Amino acid sequence: MTPALELKNVSKTYQLRQSGGFFARTTDHLAVNNVSLTLPRNQILGLVGESGSGKTTTGMMAMRLVEPSAGQILVDGTDITALGHAALKPFRRKMQVVFQDSYSALDPMMTLAQIVAEPLHIHGLGTASEQTEQALEMLVKTGLDRSYGNRYPHELSGGQRQRVAIARALILRPQVLVADEPTSALDVSVKAQIINLLLDLQAEMGLSILFISHDLSVVRSLTDKVAVMFQGRIVEEAPTETIFTDARHPYTRSLLDAIPVLNPRERRARTFLSRVQIEAATPRLSGQDGTPELHDIAPGHRLEAIR
Amino acid sequence: MTLLNIENLTVSFPQHDGVVQAVRGVSLRVSPGESIGIVGESGSGKSVTCMAALRLLREPPSRIVADRLELGGVDMLRAGRTQLAAVRGRIAAMVFQDPMTAFDPVFTIGHQIVETIRAHRDLSKSAATTEAAALLARVEIKTPDAILNSYPHQLSGGMLQRAMIAMALSCRPQILFADEPTTALDVTIQAQILHLIKQLQAELGMALIMVTHDLGVVAETVDRVVVMYGGRVMETAPVQDIFDAPLHPYTQALMASMPGRTPGKQRLIEIAGASPNPANPPTGCPFHPRCAVADAQCAAEAPAFRALSESRAAACWRLA
Numbered sequence: 001m002t003p004a005l006e007l008k009n010v011s012k013t014y015q016l017r018q019s020g021g022f023f024a025r026t027t028d029h030l031a032v033n034n035v036s037l038t039l040p041r042n043q044i045l046g047l048v049g050e051s052g053s054g055k056t057t058t059g060m061m062a063m064r065l066v067e068p069s070a071g072q073i074l075v076d077g078t079d080i081t082a083l084g085h086a087a088l089k090p091f092r093r094k095m096q097v098v099f100q101d102s103y104s105a106l107d108p109m110m111t112l113a114q115i116v117a118e119p120l121h122i123h124g125l126g127t128a129s130e131q132t133e134q135a136l137e138m139l140v141k142t143g144l145d146r147s148y149g150n151r152y153p154h155e156l157s158g159g160q161r162q163r164v165a166i167a168r169a170l171i172l173r174p175q176v177l178v179a180d181e182p183t184s185a186l187d188v189s190v191k192a193q194i195i196n197l198l199l200d201l202q203a204e205m206g207l208s209i210l211f212i213s214h215d216l217s218v219v220r221s222l223t224d225k226v227a228v229m230f231q232g233r234i235v236e237e238a239p240t241e242t243i244f245t246d247a248r249h250p251y252t253r254s255l256l257d258a259i260p261v262l263n264p265r266e267r268r269a270r271t272f273l274s275r276v277q278i279e280a281a282t283p284r285l286s287g288q289d290g291t292p293e294l295h296d297i298a299p300g301h302r303l304e305a306i307r
Numbered sequence: 308m309t310l311l312n313i314e315n316l317t318v319s320f321p322q323h324d325g326v327v328q329a330v331r332g333v334s335l336r337v338s339p340g341e342s343i344g345i346v347g348e349s350g351s352g353k354s355v356t357c358m359a360a361l362r363l364l365r366e367p368p369s370r371i372v373a374d375r376l377e378l379g380g381v382d383m384l385r386a387g388r389t390q391l392a393a394v395r396g397r398i399a400a401m402v403f404q405d406p407m408t409a410f411d412p413v414f415t416i417g418h419q420i421v422e423t424i425r426a427h428r429d430l431s432k433s434a435a436t437t438e439a440a441a442l443l444a445r446v447e448i449k450t451p452d453a454i455l456n457s458y459p460h461q462l463s464g465g466m467l468q469r470a471m472i473a474m475a476l477s478c479r480p481q482i483l484f485a486d487e488p489t490t491a492l493d494v495t496i497q498a499q500i501l502h503l504i505k506q507l508q509a510e511l512g513m514a515l516i517m518v519t520h521d522l523g524v525v526a527e528t529v530d531r532v533v534v535m536y537g538g539r540v541m542e543t544a545p546v547q548d549i550f551d552a553p554l555h556p557y558t559q560a561l562m563a564s565m566p567g568r569t570p571g572k573q574r575l576i577e578i579a580g581a582s583p584n585p586a587n588p589p590t591g592c593p594f595h596p597r598c599a600v601a602d603a604q605c606a607a608e609a610p611a612f613r614a615l616s617e618s619r620a621a622a623c624w625r626l627a
C-alpha cells in the first residue's frame with residue numbers, strides 16, 4: 001500500500017546572518033541532512049532525538065511549511081515538493097500540524113470556538129452554526145468543556161492552549177497529522193486522554209501520525225515505530241519495542257539511559273557522553289574504516305554504522 | 308528562616324461573564340536550599356501561583372489577595388516597583404513555561420542576557436558577555452557565541468528554553484521558580500540541566516520550586532511535593548511518600564495515569580470526567596465530581612487543608 005507520507009533524501013540548509021561586524025556575513029547551517037522516512041498508512045511513527053537535531057524542521061518540511069533545500073516529499077504517493085499554492089490546497093486539507101509552540105500559533109483576537117472552526121471556514125465546509133457546533137464538540141473531545149468556546153487564548157493555561165491547538169488540527173479529520181510535542185504541556189491525566197484520543201482516531205479515521213516528542217514514555221505507549229535523530233541525521237530506526245529493548249546506536253542508548261526514574265528510590269549518578277564521544281562510538285559492522293551510513297541490520301531496523 | 312512565605316493566596320480574573328478563580332487559598336513555605344515540586348491538573352493554578360508570588364501578573368486584569376506574601380523578607384504585597392525589580396533579580400528568578408514570552412523577538416539573545424546581567428550586577432559589557440557565554444555553555448549549548456548573536460526565532464524550542472534558564476541563573480538567585488523548565492529538551496539534556504540546577508543549589512544554597520507534569524522529573528529532583536487541583540493544594544508530602552503511598556484520592560489518580568510503567572503500545576489510564584471550570588468551580592471539594600469515594604458531604608463543604616503527620620498534610624474528608 002502507498003505510504004501516507006514519504007520523505008526521500010530531504011535536507012534543509014538555513015542561512016544564518018552573523019551580526020556584529022560592519023559587513024553582515026552569512027553562514028550555512030545544515031539543519032537536516034539527507035533524511036528519508038516512511039510513514040505507512042494508519043501507523044504512528046515517533047521522531048525523537050537531540051534538541052536542535054532537526055525534528056521540527058523535518059516535520060515542517062513534510063507539511064511544506066518550510067521549503068526543503070533538497071529531496072522529495074510524497075503524500076499518498078504524489079510528489080508535492082514542487083506544487084504551487086493552488087495545487088497544494090487539497091493536500092493541505094489532508095495534512096494537519098500541531099505546532100510545538102502552541103501559544104504563537106493561536107490568534108489572540110479570536111475566541112476558541114472561532115480558532116477551532118477556522119479550518120472549516122477556510123475550506124468552506126458547512127454553515128457558520130454547523131462549524132461552531134463541530135468546533136465545540138471537538139473541544140469537548142480534547143477535554144475542554146463547551147463554555148471554553150467563548151474564551152480567548154491568553155486566558156488559558158499552557159495545557160489548555162495545547163488542547164485547543166489539537167482540536168483545531170483534528171477538526172478537518174486529516175489523513176496525516178504532524179504532532180510536534182503535542183503533549184509536553186499537559187498533565188499526565190490529560191496527556192493520557194489525548195494519547196487515547198489519538199489512538200482512537202487512528203483506528204476510526206485511519207489517521208497516520210508523525211509524532212515528534214521528547215517524552216519517551218509516551219512514545220513507547222503510542223507509536224509503532226521510532227526514528228532517532230542526532231545532528232540532523234537519522235541514526236537509528238526500528239519498531240518501537242526494539243528501540244526500547246535492543247537499541248544499537250550510542251546516541252539512542254544515551255537517550256534511553258537518561259530517561260528519568262519512575263521512583264525517587266532509583267535516583268542515581270549519571271554519566272553524560274559528549275557528541276564527540278558518541279560520534280567516536282559509531283557502530284562498526286566489520287573491521288573496516290569508512291563513512292557512517294544507514295544500513296538495514298534486521299527487518300525494519302536501520303542503523304547508522306560503518307560497514 | 309523562611310525564604311518564601313505564602314499564606315492564603317487567592318488570585319482571580321474578573322471577566323465579563325463571571326470571575327475566573329485561578330488560585331483559591333494556597334499556602335506555601337519554602338526554606339533556603341529546599342526543593343519543592345508543584346504538580347497537578349492542567350489549569351489548577353500552578354503557574355499563576357508562581358507568577359503571583361513574584362508579582363509578575365498584571366493587575367488588573369488579575370486580582371491578588373493574600374494574608375501574607377513574603378519573598379526574601381520583602382512584603383511583596385506592599386513592595387513598590389524598584390523593590391520588586393530588585394527582588395526579581397537578586398532574590399528570585401523565574402523560568403517561564405513559554406520561552407517565547409521571556410524573550411523580545413527584536414533583540415538578539417546575547418543582548419537580552421547581557422542587559423539582564425548588567426541590570427543586577429556591576430559588570431562591564433564585555434565581562435557580562437563573557438559571563439553570558441559561560442552560562443550558555445553550562446546549559447549545554449555547544450556554540451555559545453553563535454547563539455548570543457541569534458534572534459529568538461532562529462533557535463529550536465529546546466535551545467530557547469536553555470537560553471532562558473541561563474538568563475534566569477545569570478543573577479544567582481536565592482530561589483529559582485522553574486515552570487516546566489525542561490519540557491522542550493531531550494532527556495539527555497534534561498538530565499544535564501537537572502544536574503546543573505542541583506549543583507547550583509549546592510553551590511549557592513539556592514531553593515527551587517519546580518512546576519512540572521513530568522513525574523519522572525519530580526522523582527529525580529525534589530524533596531517535597533505539592534499537589535494542586537482546582538486552584539487548591541490537595542496534598543503535600545515528602546517525595547518518596549508521594550510515590551509510595553499517595554493519600555489523597557486525586558494524588559492517587561494522578562500517579563495511576565503516569566505513563567511508562569508497562570511496555571508496549573497501549574491506552575493509558577485517564578481520570579474520568581472533565582477539569583473543573585475555574586469560572587464556575589464545583590461546590591465543596593473541587594475534586595468531588597470525579598472522585599471515586601466522594602459522598603454528600605464532599606459536594607456540600609470543602610474539606611480544610613490539615614496536617615496528617617509532621618511531614619504530611621491534605622485536604623480531604625476521608626483523611627480528616
Ligand SMILES: Nc1ncnc2c1ncn2[C@@H]1O[C@H](COP(=O)(O)OP(=O)(O)OP(=O)(O)O)[C@@H](O)[C@H]1O
Nearest residue numbers: 014031051052053054055056057461462463464465
Ligand atoms: N528559521 C530558522 N533560521 C535559522 N536556523 C533555524 C531556523 N529554524 C531552526 N533553525 C536551526 O535548525 C536546527 C534544527 O532546529 P529544529 O527546530 O528543527 O530542531 P528540533 O530537533 O525540533 O529541536 P527541539 O527538540 O529543541 O525542538 C537548529 O540548529 C536551529 O537553530
Ligand SMILES: Nc1ncnc2c1ncn2[C@@H]1O[C@H](COP(=O)(O)OP(=O)(O)OP(=O)(O)O)[C@@H](O)[C@H]1O
Nearest residue numbers: 155156157158159320329349350351352353354355
Ligand atoms: N490572564 C488570564 N485571564 C483569565 N484566566 C486566566 C488567566 N491566566 C490564567 N487563567 C486561568 O487560571 C487558571 C490557572 O492557570 P495556570 O496557568 O496557573 O494553570 P497551570 O496549573 O499552570 O496549568 P498548566 O499545567 O496547563 O500550565 C486556568 O484555568 C486559566 O484558564
Ligand code: SF4
Nearest residue numbers: 592595598605623624
Ligand atoms: S474530600 Fe471527598 S471528593 Fe474530595 S477528594 Fe476527599 S473523598 Fe474525594
Ligand SMILES: [Mg+2]
Nearest residue numbers: 056100463464
Ligand atoms: Mg522542535
Ligand SMILES: [Mg+2]
Nearest residue numbers: 157158354404
Ligand atoms: Mg502552567
